[in-house]
Amino acid sequence: MSVLVKMEMFSTGTMTSPLGLFLEGETGSLTYPIPVFAIEHPEGLVVVDAGLHPDLARGKERLGDLDSMFQVQLPSDGSGTVGPLLSSSGYDPNQVALIILTHLHFDHAGGLIQLPNARIIVQSKEWEARHDEAAVESGAYNPNDFDLGHDCQEIEGDYDVFDDGSITCLLTDGHTAGHQSVRVRTVEGTFVICGDCCYLRKTLTNEHLPPSGLDRRRQVEAVRRMAREQSDGASLIFGHDPEQYARITSHGLSAGV
Numbered sequence: 270m271s272v273l274v275k276m277e278m279f280s281t282g283t284m285t286s287p288l289g290l291f292l293e294g295e296t297g298s299l300t301y302p303i304p305v306f307a308i309e310h311p312e313g314l315v316v317v318d319a320g321l322h323p324d325l326a327r328g329k330e331r332l333g334d335l336d337s338m339f340q341v342q343l344p345s346d347g348s349g350t351v352g353p354l355l356s357s358s359g360y361d362p363n364q365v366a367l368i369i370l371t372h373l374h375f376d377h378a379g380g381l382i383q384l385p386n387a388r389i390i391v392q393s394k395e396w397e398a399r400h401d402e403a404a405v406e407s408g409a410y411n412p413n414d415f416d417l418g419h420d421c422q423e424i425e426g427d428y429d430v431f432d433d434g435s436i437t438c439l440l441t442d443g444h445t446a447g448h449q450s451v452r453v454r455t456v457e458g459t460f461v462i463c464g465d466c467c468y469l470r471k472t473l474t475n476e477h478l479p480p481s482g483l484d485r486r487r488q489v490e491a492v493r494r495m496a497r498e499q500s501d502g503a504s505l506i507f508g509h510d511p512e513q514y515a516r517i518t519s520h521g522l523s524a525g526v
């Protein structure tokens with residue numbers, strides 16, 4: 270049986286950071302999207318990544334020491350976070366059944382508070398690392414983002430969420446302990462939501478990695494895995510690529526984007 274789903278992409282505001290955080294050795298800065306995805310599956314509404322925490326629309330205190338590296342642009346009326354974005358597209362955030370997290374960094378898990386009834390799907394290695402002292406100390410992981418009492422389904426490795434091939438988690442660790450990407454078969458074609466294993470198209474085409482990350486060898490493996498997905502016919506959606514996001518905003522989510 271082949272189930273094809275409908276998917277929409279949003280961005281919870283934007284952030285501006287040194288470009289060298291994304292592409293080692295580069296200078297200048299990058300203003301980039303913070304993507305979240307809504308997927309209509311016959312068994313329920315699925316969201317991939319939750320984006321920024323709503324408090325960041327009111328001030329940057331929540332970022333702590335990270336605020337020198339990440340400048341947040343999020344509408345102060347609160348309209349830019351995952352809950353209101355879903356509502357504006359006709360979805361009820363309270364009805365989100367599953368929230369698949371690529372990983373637990375603050376720009377991916379922050380909006381969980383607006384999806385109170387969703388079950389989290391996360392790699393067990395990522396969940397086990399959620400209180401990692403260095404990551405919490407640096408602000409990369411903020412336990413207040415994800416320790417909210419959601420049901421949590423920990424998975425290990427690749428996982429076909431509905432056992433019908435429509436939404437498949439792909440282990441692409443290296444950026445973090447249990448980072449994952451998500452392959453989605455839609456009416457418009459097959460997409461892979463890379464997450465942060467592949468920040469930008471340049472990460473893929475030049476294997477140009479960021480300076481940071483948990484395991485450089487595994488990061489290279491993950492980028493190569495994304496390249497194989499592309500050779501197999503999937504359209505890759507990069508983690509924080511402003512040029513690609515602008516194209517998706519103007520032309521919609523179509524194959525080859």
Ligand SMILES: [Zn+2]
Binds near residue numbers: 374377508
């Ligand atoms: Zn990110």
